[in-house]
Amino acid sequence: MIRALCLLLTCSAGPAWAQADSVAAPALQARPAQTTTPIIAPDPAAYPRDIEHGGSIFEFSYAGPDRRVAEREGQSLSLDAYELDADTPLFCGSDVSGDAVADDKRNALTACYRDADGDGAAELRYGVSAAAGGAITLNAPETLATPLAWSAAPARPVEVAILYGGPTGGFVGEDGALRDAIVEVIIVRRAETGEWRKASPAERPIMLPCFEDGRCFPYPAPTGYVFALSAPTVEGKVHVDLLDPLRAALLARELQPLLRARIERETGQTLPPPPPSPAT
Amino acid sequence: MKRMATATAFACAAIAAPAAAQITTSVSSTPVIIHALPAEAPREGLVERRDQPVLRQRATTNRAVAITAPIATPGRSGRQHAGFPAGERLFGVYEGVDRWAYCALREGFWADRLTCYLDTDGDGFLDTAKPSGTPFLGVPFFIFTQDERRTLDTPVGFEAIPYAEGPAIDAGVQLTLQESRRRRGEMTEPRASLAFGFYVNDSFVPVRGQSQAVALTGEGPWTLAINGAEIELSGSPTRGALRYRVVTPLPSQIQRMELTRTITTTTTYVPIYIQR
Numbered sequence A: 001m002i003r004a005l006c007l008l009l010t011c012s013a014g015p016a017w018a019q020a021d022s023v024a025a026p027a028l029q030a031r032p033a034q035t036t037t038p039i040i041a042p043d044p045a046a047y048p049r050d051i052e053h054g055g056s057i058f059e060f061s062y063a064g065p066d067r068r069v070a071e072r073e074g075q076s077l078s079l080d081a082y083e084l085d086a087d088t089p090l091f092c093g094s095d096v097s098g099d100a101v102a103d104d105k106r107n108a109l110t111a112c113y114r115d116a117d118g119d120g121a122a123e124l125r126y127g128v129s130a131a132a133g134g135a136i137t138l139n140a141p142e143t144l145a146t147p148l149a150w151s152a153a154p155a156r157p158v159e160v161a162i163l164y165g166g167p168t169g170g171f172v173g174e175d176g177a178l179r180d181a182i183v184e185v186i187i188v189r190r191a192e193t194g195e196w197r198k199a200s201p202a203e204r205p206i207m208l209p210c211f212e213d214g215r216c217f218p219y220p221a222p223t224g225y226v227f228a229l230s231a232p233t234v235e236g237k238v239h240v241d242l243l244d245p246l247r248a249a250l251l252a253r254e255l256q257p258l259l260r261a262r263i264e265r266e267t268g269q270t271l272p273p274p275p276p277s278p279a280t
Numbered sequence B: 001m002k003r004m005a006t007a008t009a010f011a012c013a014a015i016a017a018p019a020a021a022q023i024t025t026s027v028s029s030t031p032v033i034i035h036a037l038p039a040e041a042p043r044e045g046l047v048e049r050r051d052q053p054v055l056r057q058r059a060t061t062n063r064a065v066a067i068t069a070p071i072a073t074p075g076r077s078g079r080q081h082a083g084f085p086a087g088e089r090l091f092g093v094y095e096g097v098d099r100w101a102y103c104a105l106r107e108g109f110w111a112d113r114l115t116c117y118l119d120t121d122g123d124g125f126l127d128t129a130k131p132s133g134t135p136f137l138g139v140p141f142f143i144f145t146q147d148e149r150r151t152l153d154t155p156v157g158f159e160a161i162p163y164a165e166g167p168a169i170d171a172g173v174q175l176t177l178q179e180s181r182r183r184r185g186e187m188t189e190p191r192a193s194l195a196f197g198f199y200v201n202d203s204f205v206p207v208r209g210q211s212q213a214v215a216l217t218g219e220g221p222w223t224l225a226i227n228g229a230e231i232e233l234s235g236s237p238t239r240g241a242l243r244y245r246v247v248t249p250l251p252s253q254i255q256r257m258e259l260t261r262t263i264t265t266t267t268t269y270v271p272i273y274i275q276r
Helices: A002-007 A245-267 B002-019
Strands: A028-032 A049-051 A056-063 A067-072 A075-085 A088-093 A111-114 A121-132 A135-138 A142-153 A157-172 A178-190 A206-209 A226-230 A238-243 B021-028 B032-034 B044-046 B051-061 B064-067 B089-095 B099-106 B113-118 B125-131 B150-161 B169-178 B191-200 B203-215 B222-226 B229-236 B241-248 B253-255 B258-265
Touching: A056 A226, A075 A111, A075 A142, A088 A121, A226 A245, A238 A245, B051 B089, B051 B191, B051 B229, B051 B241, B089 B113, B169 B229, B191 B222, B191 B229, B203 B222
Parallel strands: none
Antiparallel strands: A028 A075, A028 A135, A049 A238, A056 A157, A067 A075, A067 A142, A075 A088, A088 A111, A111 A121, A121 A135, A121 A142, A157 A178, A157 B253, A178 A206, A226 A238, B021 B258, B032 B051, B032 B253, B044 B241, B051 B169, B064 B089, B064 B150, B089 B099, B099 B113, B113 B125, B125 B150, B169 B191, B191 B203, B222 B229, B229 B241
């Protein structure tokens, strides 16, 4: 529980324990190729509302990155653009199939391919060893015995959702309401099967602290809005509202002292005083 | 016998380890609810052994159902021919990011095994079985989901019941005493530690990182607290007359725990020896 609280007060890189599972130091790190297509915003009129575990807090979609399609061992591959570095475009996707493959692997990234000489066929395959926070870690490349011929395909819309992952910790009141809780939100993508899937089994949820009165710390969503959860229950219900940036900032300012007090209570340490507010 | 088989398996894994690669997998457990201690439960006693359970409280997951018809065994496996009778209560666990599976423990010859059931099409009937192996560390709510799925010959209806009435295990806290001993020529102070965990067949399975210790120096009393529970110790640890008192039992709470499993893989053939 303390970990989640501290995450909100530490630098963006995060401490070592917040990183992915016990994976060796990453040799090659790739990121999704940047897309500049405007995000399609959700309807603010759909808020506030009550949802349950697995319910959608916020959904949006955008045009995905460049894509390649190919055939490999009788299987159709759809590969999205990634960047290993500025000069090394990769195309990554799932290249496993068959009934024996675990559900959570079938739609996860398993490999990246690279056409190093630009002849329209990939000669190198990189296995994906880990994924966290959108970045993927690649194994050393292997040279394909037969280059993978591919062709460009239209970018697909990427559907993304922030789902409510339910409570992680907290005390349960007689009415089932949680106090001093930690709740989870999960960022997922729509799989080809229509289901929401984590980008990788290693993808970690985002933890949000909720306080004595049931209000949870706000979390920024795309499009300039911020969502605020409140009144989480032990059985997995929660109230979700969408706030504009000003209301969100006011809520965060109001909750900040509660967050500090809770960290100090749970760690037994005194945090340094906050920086002075700008002159008003 | 089950414990012996498990120990043998661990021993074999240890023997194979030097030539092996290790894969570490972490998952979060489904939420576990620790329920309040009944008013009539004993709240004080004498510390009579090195590891003494001092709190034992009911624990469930946060969703439960009862099946409205019997579940026959998928595939008519000889090992699991019994199925489950109508009315059997199943505990809910998270399945993927937005669904639930409902699980029960089957008693087996060597080890108890979990089977989970899914309503894959959301029609109110469980239609798929998912054998999920033995519980992690023996705690039935700790499941590393397996990938095998079998379609039930006959889908089975189910109805929600209050989560508190679902299958339950025991959680609690255990007090461990460490006597004074000689270390680098000096006597150390006697210590007491309190750990949170689960009881499996009367064995205590501590949850890593959830413990607190105190040196038993001075006159006492000494207080230990973990997860909202508070235990007071008094008396003389050197004369074997230490008493404990539950000042505050574990408040009703919810917890997801991080489960880390290391699998050892090897290409070397390792014979499995079963002790008889």
